[in-house]
Amino acid sequence: MKKKVKIAILGGGGILGLHAPGFLRLADKCEVIAVAEPNPACHDHIRHLLGKDVPIYADYKDALTLPDLDAVDIVLPHSLHVEATIAAAEKGLHVLCEKVMARNTCECHAMLDACRRAGVELVITHDRRYTDGWIQLKRLIEVGTLGDILYIKMEHNQNVETSPSSWIRSKEQVGGGAIMSCLTHQIDALRWYLGEVESVTCMTQTLPSRMEGECIGVVNAKMKTGALASLAINWHTKSEITGDHVLWYEFNHVCGTLGEAYYMHGRGAFLKMADDEDGGFTKMEQVTDLSGHQGCIEEFIKKIRGEPSEVLTFGHDAIKTVEVAQAAYLSETTGCTVALPLAEDR
Numbered sequence: 001m002k003k004k005v006k007i008a009i010l011g012g013g014g015i016l017g018l019h020a021p022g023f024l025r026l027a028d029k030c031e032v033i034a035v036a037e038p039n040p041a042c043h044d045h046i047r048h049l050l051g052k053d054v055p056i057y058a059d060y061k062d063a064l065t066l067p068d069l070d071a072v073d074i075v076l077p078h079s080l081h082v083e084a085t086i087a088a089a090e091k092g093l094h095v096l097c098e099k100v101m102a103r104n105t106c107e108c109h110a111m112l113d114a115c116r117r118a119g120v121e122l123v124i125t126h127d128r129r130y131t132d133g134w135i136q137l138k139r140l141i142e143v144g145t146l147g148d149i150l151y152i153k154m155e156h157n158q159n160v161e162t163s164p165s166s167w168i169r170s171k172e173q174v175g176g177g178a179i180m181s182c183l184t185h186q187i188d189a190l191r192w193y194l195g196e197v198e199s200v201t202c203m204t205q206t207l208p209s210r211m212e213g214e215c216i217g218v219v220n221a222k223m224k225t226g227a228l229a230s231l232a233i234n235w236h237t238k239s240e241i242t243g244d245h246v247l248w249y250e251f252n253h254v255c256g257t258l259g260e261a262y263y264m265h266g267r268g269a270f271l272k273m274a275d276d277e278d279g280g281f282t283k284m285e286q287v288t289d290l291s292g293h294q295g296c297i298e299e300f301i302k303k304i305r306g307e308p309s310e311v312l313t314f315g316h317d318a319i320k321t322v323e324v325a326q327a328a329y330l331s332e333t334t335g336c337t338v339a340l341p342l343a344e345d346r
Contacts, residue, residue, distance in 0.1 A: 004028075004030055005029060005030040005031070005070045005304060005305060006030075006033050006066075006068050006069050006070045007023060007030055007032045007033065007069075007070070007071050007072070008032070008033060008034040008035070008036065008060075008063040008064065008069055008071075008072050008073070008093075009032055009034070009035045009050075009072070009073045010035075010036045010060040010063065010072055010073065010075065010076055010084055010088075011036065011074065011075035011076040011077075011098075012036075012037030012042040012043070012045070012046045012056070013037075013042065013075065015098055016035075016045075016046065016049060017045075017049060018127075018291065018293040019073060019075060019098075019125075019293055019297065020032075020050055021291070021293075021294060022291075022293050022294040022297030023050075023073075023297060024050070025298075026297070026298060026301055029301050029305060032050055033054075033055070033066060034056070034057060034063040034066055034069075035054055035055070035056050035057070036056070036057045036058070036059065036060035036062070036063040037058075038058045038059070060076070060084060060087075061087060064087055064088060064091050064093065065091075069091070069093060070093065070094060070304065071095065071096065072084070072088045072093050072094075072095055073096045073097075073098075073297075074088075074095065074096065074098060075098045077173050077174075078100060078102065078173060078174055078175050078180070078181070079103060079167070079172065079174075079175070081097055081101065081102045081103075081107070082102050082103075082107040082108075082110050082111055085097060085111040085114060085115065085122065086110065086111065086114040088120075089111075089114040089115045089118040089122075092118055092119075093120060094120045094121045094122075094300075094304045095111075095120060095122045095123070096123050096124075096125060096297065096300045097122065097124050097315075098124075098125045099124055099125055099126045099127075099184055099188070099318070099321075100124075100175070100180055100181065100318075100321070100322060100325070101315060101318045101319060101321070101322050102175070102322060103174070103176070103180065103322075104175060104326055105322050105326060105342070108315070108318070109319070111315060112315050112316060112319065121300070121311075121314075122314065122316075123299075123300045123303070123313055123314055123315065124314070124315055124318035125296050125297075125313065126184075126185070126188045126189075126296075126313040126318060126321070127185075127291070127292030127293045127295070127296050128185050128188065128189045128292055129188070129189065129192055129292070129296075129312040129313055130290070130294075130295030130296045130299070130312065131288075131291070131295070132269075132286055132288050132289075133252075133263035133264075133268055133269040134189055134252070134292075135287055135288065136261075136263065136269040136284050137193065137252060137262075137269060139287075140261050140271065141194070141254065141256075144258075145256075145258065145271075146254060146255075146256030146257075146258055146259045147256040147258030147259065147274075148225075148257045149193075149227045149254060149255070150228070150255050150256060150257065151227060151229070151230075151254075151255045152190060152193065152194070152227065152228075152229045152230075152252070152253070152254050152255070153229070153230050153231075153251075153252070153253045154189065154190060154229070154230070154231045154232075154250075154252045154253075155186075155232050155248070155250065155251045155252075156182055156183055156186055156232070156250050157234050157237050157239045157247070157248060157249055157250070158235050158237070158240055158249065159235070159236065159237060159238045159240070160178070160235035160236075161210060162210060162211050168181065168211060169210075169212060170211075171212035171213040172212075174211075174213055176213045176214070176325065176329055177206065177211060177212070177213020177214035177215060178211075178214055178215050178216065178217055178233045178235045179202070179204070179214060179219065179233060179328055179329070180213070180322075180325045181213075182233060183217055183219065183232075183233040184321050185250075186231045186250075187219070187231065187321050187324045187325060188313075188318070188321040190221065190223075190229055190231065191320060191321060193254070194223045194225055194227055194229075195223065195224055196223070196224050196320065197221045197222070197223060197224070197229075197324050197327075198222045198224045198339065198340060199222050199337050199339045199340065200219055200220065200221045200222075200324060200331055200338055200340070201331050201336075201337050201338070202218065202219045202220075202328035202329065202331040202332045203217070203218050203332060204217040204218075204332050205217075207236065210236070211235075215234075215236055216232075216233065216234050216235065216236060217233050217328070218230070218231070218232045219231045219232075219324075219328045246266075248264050248265055248266070248267075249265040249266070250263075250264075251263070258274055259271065259272055259273040259274050260272055260274070261281075261284075268284065268286070269283070269284045270282060270283050271284055296311075296312075296313060299311045323341060323342055324340065327340055327342055330342070
């Protein structure tokens with residue numbers, strides 16, 4: 001494909017602000033020809049991001065009928081990912097879908113089957129795999145700098161106060177709560193770093209004044225490699241707000257037999273070797289200046305243009321991240337350790 005890729009973005013909520021720059025910086029290779037968003041209150045923001053002349057449709061199904069359309073970028077609520085993906089695939093359109101892939105693995109399978117039948121690509125925007133500090137830790141692990149990995153700690157902190165009308169407040173629309181919505185960033189990166197999860201345990205805390213699903217969750221995992229991992233999400237903290245005494249929005253700490261490294265959002269990635277008795281952590285050099293969303297969008301566009309690409313988040317892999325989140329919820333419900341993979345739920 002040598003012509004510009006024609007894109008329709010399905011959804012115009014807050015996450016569009018992270019996707020739009022990814023398409024605009026590739027204006028020589030792709031063009032957003034439509035946005036579907038039923039809420040008129042979002043339309044001015046959409047035009048601010050993508051230009052005053054961008055066509056806006058109230059129903060995403062109308063956007064799918066546009067001639068010469070090549071692909072869609074789905075930034076709809078989780079509950080709409082499966083139906084929008086199937087509708088797009090049936091039109092022969094490639095699909096980029098914002099994480100999390102879907103609310104459960106059954107929906108993920110339906111998405112994969114539809115795209116497989118249509119012969120189109122399905123890529124999930126798990127942007128951390130394309131983000132600078134996260135990439136640096138991956139490379140250290142991959143080349144063996146840290147030795148055998150013993151333990152990983154990953155944290156995600158935000159102050160999420162949803163309005164009564166927000167879809168994020170709905171457990172049914174999210175597919176759970178904070179774990180499915182955003183700790184899947186950490187789950188996906190954990191799998192990227194160390195491979196598949198052997199078993200999980202989980203505890204959560206729900207505050208109905210904020211949302212129906214959990215707003216705090218802790219997932220402990222044992223990896224098939226033998227490494228242990230502790231993942232936590234806290235949507236009742238202001239620790240990520242900038243200031244003199246800020247803690248962190250996201251924090252990853254990897255401990256191995258030869259050394260350890262950490263990434264802290266806004267500060268970068270740091271390395272310390274075990275045999276360096278006197279030195280502290282050394283900051284690592286930046287490897288990309290693109291945001292994770294921009295990096296993912298660029299690889300997606302390259303892929304569907306038939307150019308060399310490094311897509312890291314195909315749907316057939318991202319379904320396993322959803323499965324780990326599902327297993328965590330099963331552990332919370334049963335009070336037991338849950339082994340993976342789960343029984344087939346198709």
